[in-house]
Amino acid sequence: MFAPTTRVLIVDDMSTMRKIVGKTCKELGFSDLTEAADGTLAWEALQNAPAPIGLIISDWNMPNCTGIDLLKRVRADSRFKGVPFILVTAEAEQHQVIEAVKAGVDQYVVKPFTKDDLKTKLESVYKKYAKS
């Protein structure tokens, strides 16, 4: 599993969902959490973080820069393309899942979710990166 010291970037335009994701991450042992309210602010946070971001958990539908836009930007930049990326969405329709996979997402979490749901997804992403 990811080390508890992994710096996690939580991206969501809704403060409520940032709180829920943050609370769940804390329950799973993470202590170094950074928040951003959309993809543009997340991109700034990635570049300005005092220590490297080790995991991004981002909402899909956000104003200015969506989760998919952020994902594409991250995957296209040699500095960040290896950062594990999880999308959180309320609308996991099949065509959207295909779009996210094509863009390079590692996992997606469908809202509403439990601590165990997020833990399972994190474990699967960790295993993927541990293998490569």
Place this chain on the structure above:
Amino acid sequence: MQNSLPFSFIKGDGYVTLRLVGSMDDDQIKLFEASLALQLSDPCPHFIINCEHLSFLSKGWVRAILKLKTDLKTYNKEMRLILMKTPLINQLKKEGIDSSFKYAAGLREALVELGLVTKKMLDTDFINPFLNATLNVLKVQASVDAKPGKVFVKTDAQKSIGDISGVIGLVSDSFSGSVNITFPEKVFLEIVSGMLGETYTEMSQDIVDAAGEITNMIFGQAKVILNEKGYGIKTAIPSVVCGKNHSLETLTKGPIVVVPFESSKGSFFVEICLSA
């Protein structure tokens, strides 16, 4: 990751929706034909082909779908293609086979043509996904057990009063409407306290955000179920209305179905309005 096959079968009452996604190339046909055989057992259903996210059909797929149409005929059943997009219509026209198929604007229109439903817009097929999504979202995200009461159609004289409402539009190519979820302040403050693990005693931006997020989750979950069947509901952004004892006017003129809920935190209700 979730099953990402480009086709899926969703069972309805007397019909099966076959959902095709993306560019359908020949490599999945054998798997499709094997899966299809399981769907054609007696009593054979009508078939709705949901083309909302379908961009291309290879010659092999066209043959497979024409064969399905012939097979259905032997059972005295029919097929409808719904939510067709222009590039696909043009492809079928170019190949001279567009008249081999029957089309309908959306699922509802297809089911009416097949004699499976009446023109009535709001039925359990449409309401239940919202009802189930409401129960699930509150249970999973806020640990609130709720129970639906008796569903009723609202009359002009009935006002639905609440203190905070999440509102989201229901828009497709063939109908429009809205879903409102309305709570008394005290009930909603307790729900959000459970959701965020903090005690909230008065309205704040967090509370407003939470109403939007709950509405978004309920809509998202119901939309996936309805769109798999072929309702073609488009993505929408929720808004939140706050105010002591407010009541909401719906944007469309159709009938309004009210689903009252009782929960461990108190009562609240969901209203669904649709018009063609």
